[in-house]
Amino acid sequence: MTTATLDANAQALQTISQRERMWRTFTQNKAAVVGLILVIIVALIALFAPVLAPHDPLRQDTFNRLAPPSSDYPLGQDDYGRDILSRTIYAARISLMVGILSVLAGGTIGTVIGIFAGYRGGATETFLMRVVDVLLAFPDLITGLLVLAVLGGGLFKMIIAIAIVISPRFARIAHGPTLALRERDHVLAARSIGVKEGRMLFRHILPNMLGELLVMASLWTASAIRIEANLSFIGLGVSPPTPTWGQMIRDGTVHLTTTPWFSIVPGIAVFVTVLAFNLLGDGLRDVLDPKLQN
Amino acid sequence: MRKWLMLCALLSIIILAAACAAPADSGSDTASSSDTAAADGETSEGAVLRLGINAADLSSLDPHFASGTQDRTVVSMVFNGLVRYSPGDAPNIEPDLATAIPEPEATDDGKQVWTFELRQGVMCHAGPETEAYELTADDVVYSLQKSANPDRSAFAGEYDGMTVEKVDDYTVSITMDTPLSPVLFLPKIADYAGGFIVCSQAIEAVGDEAFKTHPVGTGPFMFESYTPQDRVVLTANPDYFRGAPKLAGVEGRYMPDISSRELGLRAGELDVIHGLDEAQWVDAISGEEGLAVDVFGVGEVATIYFNIDAEPFDKPEVRKAIAYALNRDAFLALFGPGIADNVYSPVPAQFMDGGLTKDDVDALDLEYAYDPEMARELLAEAGLADGFSFPVVSSEMNAYRKVYEAMQAQLAEVGIDMQVDVVDHSSMHSLIRDDANPVVVYVAFRPNADVYLTRFFHSDSIVVTGAKPDTNFSHYAAIDDLIDSARAETDEAAQIELWKEAQVQILEDMVAYPLMYQNQIYARSDKVDYGHPLNAIMNLNPQITEMTTIGQ
Incomplete structure (x- = not known):
């Protein structure tokens, strides 16, 4: 017990200087800073959508459908005469919600499976990791399509579908380090004094791979937003x-030759958001990945 | 990694910028390509017409199973009927394989006999297993019996109570158990659906399944080849009884994406394409040098059906409230001027007898013109002043989704929350036939008032529970007598009156809200001349015949 407290204190002292060092590393990466700023901007847009959107995103005005950009509608009107700017702003909420919630759900499930399989070993590991392999064998979009075909469309089901796509990735990422960590002294010591399995996994193993998981989460948020856009694009959203x-x-695609802005505006929004999360994830990797730090 | 990402970002920005610039450029590209084509002086006669079909693949080229526009387009070039709709001018009917349209004779036992003389020298195309041979009464009897057989035809219901007999090689008699007026009888033997005459020896030689991808008929074009999900190739029939076609053949290419079809037309790789039902698109293409767009009937009618057995739609006030909450003009605006037009009864008065015009419904106060205040009052009367919500499924196809989404926004104005779940097109069709939607939007064309009323409003046709479940989504059973008497009425004027009476009843009960019809949109190179007017065509395509040419 005493040893554990001392360890914790030493760790706390180390963390302060470590945090500073990490922040410095992160800010040195200009692209990552741009990514962070863009993510914050998109998040603020999503948060303050009702204030920022000039019109009700659902109000139709079919008599002025596909109208070009004007002072009242800076990005034009869609095929129901709805304001494209307001809809793009509100859509940020859905994209971020899908991106974050699906990664949270898929990441948690995948990580638990990966750690559990890695720590238990034996038949459990073989079974769980082969299931993960099977899921990984399918391309993202196909898995998403299959799940949505079974569950049906809708926001909540879309989040579940993307979480299912993401979880095997996290299982794979969590599994590897667990194999190494379970042989480490502090884990063996904990086991020898009879620490329960659950506590072992979440107190002694998981904290040692949080950095990698965080990087993965950031990168997969970008992918989740992209998958959401893909699934919505094929009409299953x-x-x-x-x-x-x-x-x-x-x-907008059917109107691409007559009113191109209809597709291009949301296209740019997806592009910028996905890029922002990728840049952020890349920066986080620089900071958190011990191999790259060297 | 960072450099790589930056490079990707830069590349994407360039691609996006290029995409933004593309539309402006494509216009000039098209002009130059069509100029080039004109300068080259394409051959006129003997050219192969390349047709961009709006579908990923065919479904069946056996005309008795061809129910999609993509299939009707092809079979209408390969087969004939005993009579035909005048090219480009339905519903006028003229003789086709028959030499004349006969007057029916009444028999002593209350039946009706139609005797058709056949043209002589009409040749069936050569099939994969058969040589070309002369079509006779045997083929006509075989074909109409096939149409009446539910295992061999999707239109068998239309042929109940019909007996077909050979009198001699060039004479056929058709006996109807119940006498029908010409307007109801002739469509059954016209060049549409079950009326197409197949060549019996060819189909017997290859079997029904093979016939679906190798049709053999008597039409101006003969089937040559089919490549799945790519194209179907037809060649001119030099022995066609109206004279050899002026085209060398027709190549139908399956291209479900409008952008691809449009680019193909602009680049001169396609001569005719199925267009987009958008006024802006029509204007844009019409404005291009060397291209033309045709907007023609028959229009497919969009009607909204209320399930009167489902709460709260069992209350007439609720159904009428929805009718008043809908703005017909706002729906029309979704497609733009000229593409769609209003209808005021389930049978479209614009295309056939028995429909009600705006003046008719005005006189009866049954127009249900947009009046949201009235809608709110009726909802309050029904005890639903705070509104209500209900779920529906919609197809992902534009013709449906647009109507459902516009309806959703309009109903929201009067406090009704319609939750729309978008599913694929075939799922929607099976779900609505399983009563999943208390309110169904259905877009369809039917050849006459009897078919519209029978299939959508006769109690036998009630989905799930009807004797012959079809498309009576309203669960309506109040006008069976009118439909049956109209069908048996041989006096045309009296028949039309009965049909109108039936529809007045439908509107008074508000079991269906007639919304609009949508025209067919086809674009073509302006060198293409179909050789006939484009007023109304049953098979929903511009109809390529032996007279069609591609000019200099």
């Missing part, structure tokens, strides 16, 4: 009239 970027791009 959130129910209308809720605006999503993928659905907006899809609706």
